[in-house]
Amino acid sequence: MAPVRDPRPIVISGPSGVGKGTLYNLLFQRHPDTFTLSVSHTTRGPRPGEQDGVHYHFVTKEAFLELKAKDGFVESAQFGDNYYGTSKATIEEQTAKGKTVVLDIEVEGVKQIRAQGFPARFVFIAPPSEEELEKRLRGRGTENETAIQKRLNQAKVELEYAKVPGVHDKVIVNDDLEKAYKELEEFVFAEPLASA
Ligand SMILES: Nc1ncnc2c1ncn2[C@@H]1O[C@H](COP(=O)(O)OP(=O)(O)OP(=O)(O)O)[C@@H](O)[C@H]1O
Numbered sequence: 001m002a003p004v005r006d007p008r009p010i011v012i013s014g015p016s017g018v019g020k021g022t023l024y025n026l027l028f029q030r031h032p033d034t035f036t037l038s039v040s041h042t043t044r045g046p047r048p049g050e051q052d053g054v055h056y057h058f059v060t061k062e063a064f065l066e067l068k069a070k071d072g073f074v075e076s077a078q079f080g081d082n083y084y085g086t087s088k089a090t091i092e093e094q095t096a097k098g099k100t101v102v103l104d105i106e107v108e109g110v111k112q113i114r115a116q117g118f119p120a121r122f123v124f125i126a127p128p129s130e131e132e133l134e135k136r137l138r139g140r141g142t143e144n145e146t147a148i149q150k151r152l153n154q155a156k157v158e159l160e161y162a163k164v165p166g167v168h169d170k171v172i173v174n175d176d177l178e179k180a181y182k183e184l185e186e187f188v189f190a191e192p193l194a195s196a
Contacts, residue, residue, distance in 0.1 A: 004034060006121065006192040009091055009101035013110050014125030014162075015155030017137035019174040023125060024102050026181050027188065036099040039090055041067070044082040057090070074118045075109035088118075100188070107158045114167070123187065124168040126159065128175040 012020050028035050041057045043064050052058045059067075064083045068076055076085030086103060094101045103109075103120075113120055127133035133155055137148050162168060170187045174180040 001031070001189060004100045004189055006190070007095060007100075008119045008121050009038070009095070009103055010188060011103045011105060011110060011113060011120045011122045012125065013105055013107055013122070013158070013168075014174075015127065015133055015158045016151040017133055017140060018125045018127045018155075019136065019177070019180070020104055020125050022177065023172075023174065023181055023184055024104065026177075027102075027184060030185075034100060035102050036094050036097075038086050038094070038101050038103045040084055040086050041073075041076075041090075042082060042084050057087070074116060074120075075105060075112040077106075077108060106154075107161050110167070111161075121187075122168045122170070123184065124162045124171045125180070126162060126171055126173045127155075128173055130155065130159075132175075 012024055014020050024035075024037070028037075039053065039055070039057055041059050041064060043059060043061045044056075046052065046056070046058050050056065050058075061083065064076075064085070067073065067087060068083075068085065072087050072089065073085040074088055074091065076083060078084075086105070086109070091101050091103075105113075110122060114122075127136070130152070134148070134152060137143065137151060143151065162171060170183075172180050172183045172187075
């Protein structure tokens with residue numbers, strides 16, 4: 001397959017459990033050395049096995065806020081006491097190495113990137129139905145009941161936002177995995193003029 005023609009990063013969003021990770025990991029597996037998942041900055045401490053620069057860029061709160069004040073993030077958020085964000089420099093460095101950067105972010109981040117006018121391609125992964133989303137979340141078995149309910153409520157917000165015209169360049173319903181994958185692959189490798 002020809003290389004990715006469009007240099008802009010791919011922003012993938014969609015409700016938790018819809019299959020975002022499954023889909024972009026297939027893209028990474030089937031096109032080795034083509035893509036890279038954006039490494040976020042965080043002020044939380046590393047968990048066992050997490051490496052700086054690989055899983056996250058681990059920074060102090062002061063360093064994070066300084067970079068934020070300098071407009072260094074395309075999107076950032078605070079969860080509890082910790083800050084998270086995607087730095088412009090990270091995206092630019094990876095792009096300069098010839099990689100297509102993939103960002104897996106939630107809807108607030110999408111809004112921030114849009115509001116800044118940062119060049120990117122926006123893909124939304126939608127579930128075939130809310131029932132199926134719930135089934136997948138439960139089937140994955142990684143969250144407790146409270147977390148599942150929270151994610152399902154958040155999913156409603158994300159699905160509503162996805163209906164706003166022009167928010168996403170591409171909406172893919174992840175019903176049959178292989179079919180959804182093909183749609184994603186086709187979009188990603190499309191000629192810039194066809195997808196802009
Ligand atoms: N097309 C599909 N059909 C059936 N099951 C699927 C499909 N795509 C993904 N799944 C399953 O759904 C579950 C959730 O997928 P995944 O973890 O990739 O979601 P996610 O959107 O990345 O979630 P999160 O945002 O919470 O990380 C997994 O168990 C995965 O195997």
